[in-house]
Amino acid sequence: MTEIADILISASFWAAILRIASPLIFATMGELICERAGVLNLGIEGIMVFGAFAGWMAVYAGLPLWGGVAVAMLGGMAFGALHGLLTVPFGLSQHVVGLGITMLATAAAYYAYRLALPQVTNPPRITPFQPLHIPVLSNLPWLGQALFSQTALTWAGFAAAGATALVLFRTPLGLAVRAAGENPQAVEAQGLSVTAIRMGAVIVGSGLMAVGGAFLTMSAFSSFFFEMVNGRGWICIALVVFGAWKPGKALLGALLFAGFDALQIRLQQTGLGQVVPYQVFLMIPYLLSILALIAMSRRAEVPAALMTPFNRGDR
Amino acid sequence: MRLEPIAAPSHARTLVPPAIAIAATIAVAGLLAALAGANPLQTFGLIVKGAFGSKFAALETLNRATPLVFTGLAVAVAFRARLWNIGAEAQLYAGALMTVLIGTQLGLPGPLAIPLMALGAVMAGALVLLGPVLLKTRLGVDEVVTTLLLNFVMALFISYLLEGPLKDPMGMGWPKSPSLPRDARLPRIVDGLRLHWGFGLALICAAGVWLIQTRTTLGYEIRAVGANPQAARFAGIPVTRVLVKTALLSGGLAALAGFSEVAGLKGNLTTDLSASFGYTGIVVAMLALLHPMGVVISALFVAGIFVGADSMSRAAQVPTYIADLLLACALLFMVLAILLTRFRVVRG
Secondary structure, three states: OHHHHHHHHOHHHHHHHHHHHHHHHHHHHHHHHHHHOOOOOOOHHHHHHHHHHHHHHHHHOOOOHHHHHHHHHHHHHHHHHHHHHHHOOOOOOHHHHHHHHHHHHHHHHHHHHHHHOOOOOOOOOOOOOOEOOOOOHHHOOOHHHHHOOOEHHHHHHHHHHHHHHHHHHHOHHHHHHHHHHHOHHHHHHOOOOHHHHHHHHHHHHHHHHHHHHHHHHHHHOOOOOOOOOOOHHHHHHHHHHHOOOOHHHHHHHHHHHHHHHHHHHHHOOOHHHHHOOHHHHHHHHHHHHHHHHHHHOOOOOOOOOOOOOOOOOOO | OEEEEOOOOOHHHHHHHHHHHHHHHHHHHHHHHHHOOOOHHHHHHHHHHHHHOOHHHHHHHHHHHHHHHHHHHHHHHHHHOOOOOOOHHHHHHHHHHHHHHHHHHOOOOHHHHHHHHHHHHHHHHHHHHHHHHHHHHHHOOOHHHHHHHHHHHHHHHHHHHHHOOOOOOOOOOOOEOOOOOHHHOOOEOOOOOOOEHHHHHHHHHHHHHHHHHHHOHHHHHHHHHHHOHHHHHHOOOOHHHHHHHHHHHHHHHHHHHHHHHHHHHHOOOEOOOOOOHHHHHHHHHHHOOOOHHHHHHHHHHHHHHHHHHHHHHHHOOOOOOHHHHHHHHHHHHHHHHHHHHHEEEEOO
């Protein structure tokens, strides 16, 4: 038990939580926006892969870091537009289209990777985002390292979560988005276009997912690897459910989840790691996600019109 | 814009959109080849030649199609009932694991071992899908996410077994299971040709699923639940029981892909036994419009694309991932095309 206590009081553990949570926060907010508007976006996994690739490739090709983030975001928005076009005006199955988008975006990233770097076995590195030095706070003993040694992209993730909450719950636009996911007929009766609102939500949400992916190659690591997203997108869908479709709770969920992930990585190095095979530790994130879904199943307030296409003229 | 159903679609209505979808897929593939600096027509030629151009190539394609028929059927059966089983990958590995366990640990003679391996595989695969389905029917937990997440859990579990208790002591340190004894392998259909009876079993399963769907009460109930669960319940169909039966069927079929790959082709279990066959099964099933006989044709097409692209990328400088891209495009274009055979887009 002292080993766990040692982990919990180490500053690097808390820093790791924020680092691991960052991509999840971006992508969870993206998914949450889509689902609030009534569209389940299973393209999330592939869009994250594409974002991870596109941001990294753009920087490798000479763009500044924020330029890379913008490229990733635009790429994600393009896939979001395709997803939105097929599921919103055409009302196609959100399951099938979402999985199709995941396959398309993943394959597009891999194809482009091989086009750009035909022979390499080790992908080239870029200089990723560096920890942002915050005057005074970063110099605090322990706290400075634990909480204030993050890159700008992590802070951008928290800002994105705050903005998502603010827009969804404090602006007329947010009200329209939520209404599109709860009662699209009422939105249409107000003279607003459900199609436009849902399309917009899917495009913006997909952009955030791609930035979540880009965090992996541009802040957490410095290269692009196949399968580096590794189910994080699916975990984010579970986090949206866990957060009961509320940005604050989803943010807490992402942090909690990252806490368990950071803990299991460190437990592998302890005496426990000698006894328990490492695969068991690696299973923990996926099993936790399933448990979260089960725990929330009775209480979750699903947007009433989630996965229900809206076709003007239908009664 | 809005969609208006067409009461009686004309022949042109039913044929033109899918034809355009096919043309669009080919156009995208051509563009991708051109992006790689290759001649599109030459690239297509190399893909077709690599897939069907020789006896060796055609057999390779049939071998690659075999697991895809199983996973395609698994997805088709489940999606028909709107049970979103995205976990065929995990069920495949469960089946492969059971095949290896029964084949190597029990020391049974071949004629007894083979049917037992298949049966064990089916049961293991069915069990893996049963969990998510019970969570869906009892607690309303979305099965898409649970089946997806279980794919990762299963991959890690297999990795653990292959590095631990199930590791082949003769494997030179590689994480692989011991190999099945010779007489516990599926025989070849024709002597000397590298095609095993797994393919035959896949065809039998396709016919079996077709019979279930068209000739049995369960088939009717599955369609009713898929079309409208509330209405089905109202009509007295035991929806939960139908979903559980569908899950057992779907999980079992996916597991047979693992059985067939181990017992027919590889002889042992490794962590790369499946080249995403579980996920590719979704494309196979959708391109077949969830029709079991269509799954066979669609699996051959998809396998041909993969085998052909592998062979093509060795000759031309086009990355083999063109196959994945092409199939994802085909899937999205096709679902849109099928919609447009039944609906008209009108303004306003």
